[in-house]
Amino acid sequence: MTSGPQWQYDESRHAGVDYSDDAVVLDYDNRHTRFRDYEKEATRIIDALGLTKDSIVVDMGCGSGGLSVHFAKHCGKVHAVDVSPKMVELCGRKAGEQNLKNIETVCAGFLTYEHKGEPPDAIVSTAVLHHLPDFWKQVALRRMYEMLKPGGKLFLFDIVFNFPVDEYQNSIDGWLESIEKMGGKAMKDESVIHVKEEFSTWGWIMERMIEIAGFRIDINNSIQPNMQVYICSKT
Ligand SMILES: C[S@@+](CC[C@H](N)C(=O)[O-])C[C@H]1O[C@@H](n2cnc3c(N)ncnc32)[C@H](O)[C@@H]1O
Numbered sequence: 360m361t362s363g364p365q366w367q368y369d370e371s372r373h374a375g376v377d378y379s380d381d382a383v384v385l386d387y388d389n390r391h392t393r394f395r396d397y398e399k400e401a402t403r404i405i406d407a408l409g410l411t412k413d414s415i416v417v418d419m420g421c422g423s424g425g426l427s428v429h430f431a432k433h434c435g436k437v438h439a440v441d442v443s444p445k446m447v448e449l450c451g452r453k454a455g456e457q458n459l460k461n462i463e464t465v466c467a468g469f470l471t472y473e474h475k476g477e478p479p480d481a482i483v484s485t486a487v488l489h490h491l492p493d494f495w496k497q498v499a500l501r502r503m504y505e506m507l508k509p510g511g512k513l514f515l516f517d518i519v520f521n522f523p524v525d526e527y528q529n530s531i532d533g534w535l536e537s538i539e540k541m542g543g544k545a546m547k548d549e550s551v552i553h554v555k556e557e558f559s560t561w562g563w564i565m566e567r568m569i570e571i572a573g574f575r576i577d578i579n580n581s582i583q584p585n586m587q588v589y590i591c592s593k594t
Contacts, residue, residue, distance in 0.1 A: 368491070370469065370471060370490070375552045375555075375557035376553075379444070379445060380445070381445055384443065386545070388425075391422075392425065397428075397429055400429075401430055402429070404514050408512045408514055409512075410433065412433065412434065414434040414435055414436075416481050416482070417440060417474065417481070417482045417483070418440065419469060419482055420442075420490070421440060421447075421464075422443075422446050422450070422487075423446055423449040424439055424453045424454065428457055431461050432459070435461065437461060438463050438465060439451075440468065440472050442467065443466075444466050447466045469503070470491075470495060472502075477508075478508035479508065480507075480511055480512070481513070481514065482507060483514045484516070485517075487517070489557050489559040491558060492558045496560070497572065504574060507593045508593075510592065510593060511593045512592055513589070514589075515588070516586070516587070517565070517586075518553065518586055519559060519587040521581070521587075534584055535550055559585075566579065566589075574593060
């Protein structure tokens, strides 16, 4: 999927959890469908961003489409984008089963997606940006800024660390314990891989990167330990 210079980051090579694997994708979809209420999550995002039946939305890193299908029921058009062909396929299947004609699935990512048509009113990205190292996160944020229409919104949810560095061992252990209580052992194992092999960063770095990309941060909320929501505007 990569083109361009030799040093271009290959976002199709999954760091950490391998979402190109069929079994991993089905397991992700099963577990997340069980413990998440996608409709409620989507409604909160739609309300927070003020989306309407005319809105154009990009769901960046849409995964198996749990949120995309709900956005499609309330918005004009949803571009569901993911680097994993298996995830994109499953999202497309869900859209087909629900007869949603306004979802377009695209196999691409933060660094490669080229938006066609009218610029989006909003980009939503939940639990995805940590797949890129910080250098590339900044590039991704700037690409999203450029993609949005003036006044457009970015809804970014991700795992971000805010504890003092000296407390990192206890903080991570405590966090993993709480994840196991909430989502079971499989979810804890996924989170161990997250800390070890993926690229979640510090809150202060994330905030600065969002601002340097050009956004104004309107809301910066910790919804659970280490889980941060940023609602940002293209000013
Ligand atoms: C933890 S899942 C989150 C999926 C979905 N947003 C959700 O809330 O359930 C992470 C997703 O990000 C995708 N992904 C990883 N790197 C990406 C990139 N550079 N650009 C777009 N999607 C990416 C993976 O394929 C996977 O589907």
